[in-house]
Amino acid sequence: MKDNISNCFSLVVVNYNSGPLLAKCIESALFQVGEILVVDNASNDRSFDQCVRQFADRAEVRFLRNKTNLGFAAACNIGFAHSKGSVVLFLNPDCRLDKNAVSEMHKVLIENPQNGMVGGLLLNVDGSEQGGGRRAVPTPWRSFVRAFGLNQFSNRWPRLFYDFHLHKQPLPEHPIDVEAISGACMMVKREVANEVGSWDEDYFLHCEDLDYCMRFRKHGWNIAFVPEARVVHEKGGCSRARPLFVEWHKHKGMMRFYRKFFHHQYPGVLMWLVALGVWLRFSLVATYYAVKRVTQTLGFKRG
Numbered sequence: 001m002k003d004n005i006s007n008c009f010s011l012v013v014v015n016y017n018s019g020p021l022l023a024k025c026i027e028s029a030l031f032q033v034g035e036i037l038v039v040d041n042a043s044n045d046r047s048f049d050q051c052v053r054q055f056a057d058r059a060e061v062r063f064l065r066n067k068t069n070l071g072f073a074a075a076c077n078i079g080f081a082h083s084k085g086s087v088v089l090f091l092n093p094d095c096r097l098d099k100n101a102v103s104e105m106h107k108v109l110i111e112n113p114q115n116g117m118v119g120g121l122l123l124n125v126d127g128s129e130q131g132g133g134r135r136a137v138p139t140p141w142r143s144f145v146r147a148f149g150l151n152q153f154s155n156r157w158p159r160l161f162y163d164f165h166l167h168k169q170p171l172p173e174h175p176i177d178v179e180a181i182s183g184a185c186m187m188v189k190r191e192v193a194n195e196v197g198s199w200d201e202d203y204f205l206h207c208e209d210l211d212y213c214m215r216f217r218k219h220g221w222n223i224a225f226v227p228e229a230r231v232v233h234e235k236g237g238c239s240r241a242r243p244l245f246v247e248w249h250k251h252k253g254m255m256r257f258y259r260k261f262f263h264h265q266y267p268g269v270l271m272w273l274v275a276l277g278v279w280l281r282f283s284l285v286a287t288y289y290a291v292k293r294v295t296q297t298l299g300f301k302r303g
Helices: 021-029 047-054 072-082 101-111 140-147 190-196 208-218 243-262 269-302
Strands: 009-015 035-041 061-066 087-091 095-097 115-123 185-189 222-233
Touching (some): 021 035, 021 095, 047 061, 061 072, 101 115, 115 190, 115 208, 185 208, 243 269
Parallel strands (some): 009 035, 009 087
Antiparallel strands (some): 115 185
């Protein structure tokens, strides 16, 4: 049975070819939220249709289907516009909520009036903490430090070689304020989200969550990481089926993010060097996947 408090929660799940993970995600949230809105970005793997049939008798589960893949940010905005709760949780379809995850996040969200956004502890299937659930903003300099392995000097010169991947630090015993969390699990107050504005739809996939976090903080709202709210994130679907597609949009999103928030710190030649570094990294990643694909193809033919 749901309590009255859970009725104030709306869950928005953006689906794109998530397979059986989508149903597991919905099942994990059924008794924790008042309504679930599944926004499908023109999936072709039948995951959406199967869930429409499976949860046909659940009035609290609503399904919205886009004719084309509009991207993650645009689908989040559609889900938010159709939701009714005073608190909205954006959750990836490859995530499963622990039974008290929503209430733990909500408790932290409302205990401090300045908290506008909270996120949970993202876990891999093996129970280890996953990167992204708690992080610092990856400025161009911080990204450079990580790309070239300079973060190994963070113990000696922490300010200069700071590593934005906070999951490598000891897990805090209590909720803490952070610069950013992951869009895979992001709870917001509706009134605050209305003040900050919608997700930036010029991002198609990746970095839109960092953008959202930056804008919340620029409006003076705190972002909290809640280690008691456990969420298993399997990282399935699109990222495995179309890795190069994902990497392209990830790097494109990085460039938009840097130009939007850091152009005043990296003017002219410096921003050009940042762009060079981003696209050099993408070329290396693309080469890796190309070689991997050729190797797999040759191996298949030999077999």
